[in-house]
Amino acid sequence: MSQRKAFTRRSLRLSVRISFFLILAAILPLFIALAFSEVQTRTTLINQANRTLEADAQTHSQLIENYLTAKLLEVRTLDNTPIVQQYFADPVHNQAALEVVVQNGLAINKSNDPDIVLVTHFDLRGRYLFHYSVYGLKPQPHGKDLIPPADMQQLAKSKSLQYVSDVYYDPLTQQSTIELYTTVYSTLLKKPVGIIRSTLSLEYIWNIVNTEKGANGDGSYAFILDENGVRIVDPDPQSLFTSVAPLNSQLQQRIKDEHPYGTESNVPVLADESLKGVLNLNKGPATFSVTPAGKHEVFQAIWRRFSKVPWTYVVLTPQNSIYYVANQQLYITLVVALLVLIPLGVIGWLVGSSISYPISRSVESLRRSSSALNRLSENEKKIASEQIWMMDSSETGLKSIQYYTDASKKAVYQLNMLGNDLLARPEREKLxxxxxxxxxxxxxxxxxxxxxxxYERNRKVAVAMKVTSEVAKQIETGAKSVDDATTVLDQVVNQLRRIIGS
Incomplete structure (x- = not known):
């Protein structure tokens, strides 16, 4: 009896496979477009975002540059008017000129220069002469002196006769200012005659820096470093007036003496090696990656160096914001793929089910036919086996009869011999x-x-046994043929099951 392995390996159903191929046919172009976007478009978008960041830094730094340039030009023009030169020529005897200077200065400040919060006049040695302020402010010393010695030295070296001081912060007014120093030059006397210091509020510059918050994506911002690496304008209060690297001892001592950043005598260090490296660069702009102190993600940064003041303007934006457009495009593509995936899956399942259902019914009918043929094959094999057993038994019986027949034949021969012998005896016994x-x-x-x-019976039995043997062999051959047909039918059923995934 042949042994057939049961069909154990299950494949995906036909409906599932049709759904899969429909989905693949629809989704594949989307993924090809997505791959092209990642390879080509993403790089273009990132470069464009970097150019936008660079343009933004250029625009805002130029606004600050123009603002400082305009203020320096304005104070130089006002500080060198004839009436001012007349006063400085003889401060003691020109009190009338003094009144005009104060009145004109207040009027101009109030109408045109509200950012100039205080104007103070000094002689060439830095001694105080007078001041005026539309806000009623009075000059305060920076450390021990109204004009720090370092500022006097820098002003004396200036070829433009102007100098911009470091930033000063007043914790009472919470206002940052810088001092615009101008040496008054008398065209009549052909020599310097005095010094005017205009205290400029940095509110305008702060407003420009504050507009950078979120301007280049969520989390983007800007700040300004001075030449010493101190964050003099920074929207983050925790970073304001901190340095990117430790300051030298001379500068630390000067800060202790002058208290430019309020009551603090030391500048905290919020180290940043990338920004420290920027301070040593002479050529810009250049984009670089940095993880700012206190942040937990990588930022793309660009810097611009000012020409009027030794400051560096830095704009930062999270790299995720730069990649936002590319990521958004990826997200949209994936959403479209998902929206296509669901209806195609349903359609594929319906189409596959409509195709596989009649095949499944046919497979079930073939399976039942195969089972019936299997039973018929087993029955025929059993009958053939019984017929062969009967033939073997009949053949054994026939041999036994043949043996008895031969024995009877020998007995008859013996009787004939004995009879003939008796006939040959004497006459007296003859009767x-x-x-x-x-x-x-x-x-x-x-x-x-x-x-x-x-013998005749034996011959007929032998003929009958021969015929019966041939019939039994034919039955056995038929049973084998049925078994082979059943095997082929099982293979067909298994192949159909593989097709429909049953």
């Missing part, structure tokens, strides 16, 4: 012998007829 012999001959003839009859 008795003849009678016995006659009986023996009758018995022998009877045996002989019986043997002839038995």
């Amino acid at each position: 008795t012998i003849l009678k016995g012999v006659s009986q023996m001959l009758d018995i022998g003839r009877y045996f002989e007829q019986a043997i002839i009859h038995q």
Whole structure:
């Protein structure tokens, strides 16, 4: 009996496979477009975002540059008017000129220069002469002196006769200012005659820096470093007036003496190696990646150096914001793919089910037919086996009959021999012998007829057994053919099951 392996490996159903191929046909172009976007468009978008960041830094730094340039030009023009030069030529005897200077200065400050919060006049040695302020402010010393010695030295070295001081912060007014120093030059006397210090509020500059918050994506911002690496304008209160690297001892001592950043005598260090490196660069702009102190993500940064003041304008934006457009495009593509995926999956399942259902019914019918053929094959094999067993038994019986027939034949031969021997005896016994012999001959003839009859019967039985044997062999051959057909049918059923995934 042949052994057939059961179908155990299960494949995906036909409906599932049709759904999969429909989805693949629709989604594949989207993913090809997505791959092209990642390779080509993403790089273009990132470069464009970097150019936008650079343009933004250029625009805002130029606004600050123009603002400082305009203020320096304005104070130089106002500080060198004839009436101012007249006063400085003889401060003691020109009190009338003093009143005009104060009145004109207040009027101009109030109408045109509200950012100039205080104007203070000094002689060439830095001694105080007078001041005026539309806000009623009075000059305060920076450390021990109204004009720090370092500022006097820088002003004396200036070829433009102007100098911009470091930033000063007043914790009472919470206002940052810088001092615009101008040396008054008398065109009549052909020499310097005095010093005017205009205290400029940095509110305008702060407003420009504050507009950078979120301007280049969520989390973007800007700040300004001075030449020493101190964050003099920074929207983050925790970073304001901190340095990117430790300051030298001379500068620290000066800060302790002058208290430019309020009551603090030391500048905290919020180290940043990338920004420290920027201070040593002479050429810009240049974009670079940095993780600012206190932040937990990488930022793309660009810097611009001012020409009027030794400051550096830095704009930073999270790299995720730069990649936002590319990521948004990726997100939209994935959403479209998902929206296409769901209806295609349903359609594929419906189409696959409509195709696989009749095939499944046919497979079930074939499976039942295969089972019936299997049972028929088993029954025919059993019948053929019984027929063969009967043939074997009949053949054994026939051999036994043949043996008895041969024995009877020998007995008849013996009787004939004995009868002939008795006939050859003397006459005196002849009558008795003849009678016995006659009986023996009758018995022998009877045996002989019986043997002839038995031989005929044996011949017919042998013919019947031969026919029966041939029939049994045909039944066995038929059973094998049915078994082979059943095997082929099982293979067809298994292949159909693989197709429909059942």
